[in-house]
Amino acid sequence: MADPITPVLTKRWLSPNSWTIQSYEALEGYTAIRKALKGTPEQIVQLVKDSGLRGRGGAGFPAGIKWSFMPPNEDKPHYLVINADEGEPGTCKDIPLMMADPHSLIEGCIIASYAMRSHHCFIYVRGEALHCIRRLNAAVREAYEAGYLGKNILDSGFDLDITVHAGAGAYICGEETALLDSLEGRRGQPRLKPPFPAAAGLYAAPTTVNNVETIASAPYIINGGSDWFRQMGREKSPGPKIYSISGHVEKPGQYECPLGTTLRELLDMAGGMKDGVPLKFWTPGGSSTPMFTKEHLDVPLDFEGAAEAGSMLGTTAVQVFNETVSVPWAVMKWTQFYEHESCGKCTPCREGTYWLAQILERMVEGKGTEEDIDTLLDVCDNILGRSFCALGDGAVSPIQSGIKYFRDEFLALCNANKRELVGAQA
Ligand code: NAD
Numbered sequence: 001m002a003d004p005i006t007p008v009l010t011k012r013w014l015s016p017n018s019w020t021i022q023s024y025e026a027l028e029g030y031t032a033i034r035k036a037l038k039g040t041p042e043q044i045v046q047l048v049k050d051s052g053l054r055g056r057g058g059a060g061f062p063a064g065i066k067w068s069f070m071p072p073n074e075d076k077p078h079y080l081v082i083n084a085d086e087g088e089p090g091t092c093k094d095i096p097l098m099m100a101d102p103h104s105l106i107e108g109c110i111i112a113s114y115a116m117r118s119h120h121c122f123i124y125v126r127g128e129a130l131h132c133i134r135r136l137n138a139a140v141r142e143a144y145e146a147g148y149l150g151k152n153i154l155d156s157g158f159d160l161d162i163t164v165h166a167g168a169g170a171y172i173c174g175e176e177t178a179l180l181d182s183l184e185g186r187r188g189q190p191r192l193k194p195p196f197p198a199a200a201g202l203y204a205a206p207t208t209v210n211n212v213e214t215i216a217s218a219p220y221i222i223n224g225g226s227d228w229f230r231q232m233g234r235e236k237s238p239g240p241k242i243y244s245i246s247g248h249v250e251k252p253g254q255y256e257c258p259l260g261t262t263l264r265e266l267l268d269m270a271g272g273m274k275d276g277v278p279l280k281f282w283t284p285g286g287s288s289t290p291m292f293t294k295e296h297l298d299v300p301l302d303f304e305g306a307a308e309a310g311s312m313l314g315t316t317a318v319q320v321f322n323e324t325v326s327v328p329w330a331v332m333k334w335t336q337f338y339e340h341e342s343c344g345k346c347t348p349c350r351e352g353t354y355w356l357a358q359i360l361e362r363m364v365e366g367k368g369t370e371e372d373i374d375t376l377l378d379v380c381d382n383i384l385g386r387s388f389c390a391l392g393d394g395a396v397s398p399i400q401s402g403i404k405y406f407r408d409e410f411l412a413l414c415n416a417n418k419r420e421l422v423g424a425q426a
């Protein structure tokens with residue numbers, strides 16, 4: 001069951017007016033920057049490295065190592081960019097965090113900016129989340145008024161400005177380099193990597209792009225220390241994590257637990273399957289992560305555990321589907337999403353997602369053939385590893401895993417068509 005140390009990131013969420021600076025300060029808020037600003041940037045980077053904090057946006061890249069890629073000199077301006085463009089289907093953790101506790105993100109931004117010698121931080125928020133943009137702007141204003149932002153923060157000599165920027169609603173702008181293009185005012189499309197943003201990011205200057213939950217973890221690490229952080233979770237995936245649970249459960253929502261918590265435990269917390277209808281399939285981290293079945297109830301949901309069982313941790317967006325849901329139908333809906341969101345820059349993804357959606361729509365209408373299953377898998381093989389960015393790879397995950405575990409359901413749709421044809425000929 002969940003480690004008793006948690007909740008950490010969500011501990012203020014149920015306090016009255018938790019989003020105000022008064023509530024934040026009353027519950028240890030802005031105590032971590034007082035400590036951090038007394039140390040050196042190198043000490044903070046080392047502490048975050050020691051904590052083992054890994055990126056919470058989905059990829060799990062070690063945060064302290066990423067911070068250490070920023071050059072020690074300040075020949076060019078350094079930027080910290082917060083990826084708050086939460087868009088992966090089923091993912092709902094960053095927006096609730098920013099709504100309930102925006103100051104934890106702002107305090108994390110101050111710590112991370114100081115550690116990386118950045119004096120300007122951008123928070124790039126998904127454009128549709130207007131309520132969240134308003135809340136963040138109000139919190140940033142409060143932080144300026146209290147002297148936590150602006151010039152000479154708490155008499156430390158350190159200056160920092162934060163700009164909240166609204167995206168325009170494209171899923172691809174969650175990809176870090178497309179996000180940077182969009183922030184620069186251009187059409188958001190992924191850039192070739194390397195160079196990684198630490199070498200040439202925003203305005204070709206050294207930049208670190210981190211997810212909201214990653215940066216919001218920093219104040220707790222400063223206050224609690226790396227050993228405390230490592231007491232939660234698993235050796236290679238330490239710390240607390242916000243799992244967003246949606247679909248056929250009694251109590252969908254955000255559940256903060258140590259990394260490595262299993263679906264069985266999460267279902268217990270979420271009140272079990274809705275109306276007791278049994279589980280059929282689920283995603284561990286959004287639709288870009290291969291689906292799991294009821295065989296995977298005890299897989300530890302951390303970066304290694306999910307990968308060893310054949311999927312990925314992704315964004316910990318646990319989408320739960322019961323026995324009433326058709327797998328080919330769900331796979332078709334996800335594929336339509338990727339087709340719509342493909343930015344069109346590279347051929348495998350642009351053309352491939354179009355054809356995948358066409359074939360799946362035909363199958364779901366009962367007009368598919370058995371060969372369509374092989375064609376689907378063939379198109380997937382030609383997208384996976386051959387696309388310019390992770391969107392293409394993500395698009396094939398539901399199809400490949402859906403056919404792997406539920407091939408019979410796809411076949412049944414094709415055979416229904418065969419029976420109809422035979423009937424028509426007779
Ligand atoms: P990635 O593994 O390419 O990179 C992860 C991070 O590490 C990036 O910041 C990258 O710059 C850095 N990095 C990686 N290798 C590096 C190197 N050699 N040197 C310097 N920096 C390096 O993954 P990605 O394409 O950024 O993200 C893919 C993930 O995004 C997927 O796992 C998916 O789960 C997740 N995702 C999340 C959302 C969401 O809404 N949060 C949406 C879609 C996808």
Ligand code: SF4
Nearest residue numbers: 344345346349389392
């Ligand atoms: Fe664009 Fe898709 Fe290619 Fe990514 S994989 S660059 S989203 S076309």
